[in-house]
Amino acid sequence: MSNDNDAPLPEGWEMRTSRSTGMTYFLNMYTKKSQWERPDAPADPGDVRCSHILVKHAESRRPSSWREENITRTKVEALDLLKSYRKQIVSNDASFTDLAMKYSDCSSAKRGGDLGMFSRSQMQQAFAEEAFKLKVGQLSKPVETESGYHIILRTV
Structure with missing residues (x-):
């Protein structure tokens, strides 16, 4: 037995x-x-801290931002833009913070994309799943949520 x-x-x-x-x-x-009880699920790290770059598109939940009052780009255009930002970060041609401050459609842009500490339940499911999978210092692949496309950098 x-x-x-x-x-x-x-x-x-x-x-x-x-x-x-x-x-x-x-x-x-x-x-x-x-x-005392044997756990039956992976340990939840509690809160994490991440920064992100958000690129909205015409089908986003709210297709406007501090940068553009009326966002008209397509989903494909948004994803291509985000992939170009990710490529610049990975190749060290630009810093995550600089790109976030210039191009992110989230109000966190003024903080270089920093979202502060958050729990899994505070974010849209796809965003939270990716954020909590990342190791500190790791950059995500593009993630789609109702808000648009994100790349996420886990900082804590």
């Missing part, structure tokens, strides 16, 4: 032994919170 403790733990968890009781407990490696 197999023991539950033989199965690998979900990502982000560590099994530890209590020095005082000798009992096994589980530690969330992101939040450093512990629990």
Whole structure:
């Protein structure tokens, strides 16, 4: 008969032994919170901090921004623009912050795209899924949400 403790733990968890009781407990490696119950899902890092560049298009939820009152570009044009920004960042031809400040359709542009700390539930699902997958310093591929297309840089 197999023991539950033989199965690998979900990502982000560590099994530890209590020095005082000798009992096994589980530690969330992101939040450093512990629990007695064996986790059945990957550890949630709690809050993350990311910056992003948003390119809106005519079908975006709100097709206007601080840069343009009426955004008329197509989805394809928006995605192509975003890919060109990503290429410039990856090739070190431009900094993420500079591109965000000049071209992002989000009001976070004035902060170089910085969104501050946020939890998974504070963002649209596709954005949150990508943001929480990234490692610190990692840049996402383009992500589509109701707002438009984003590239996300995980900073914390």
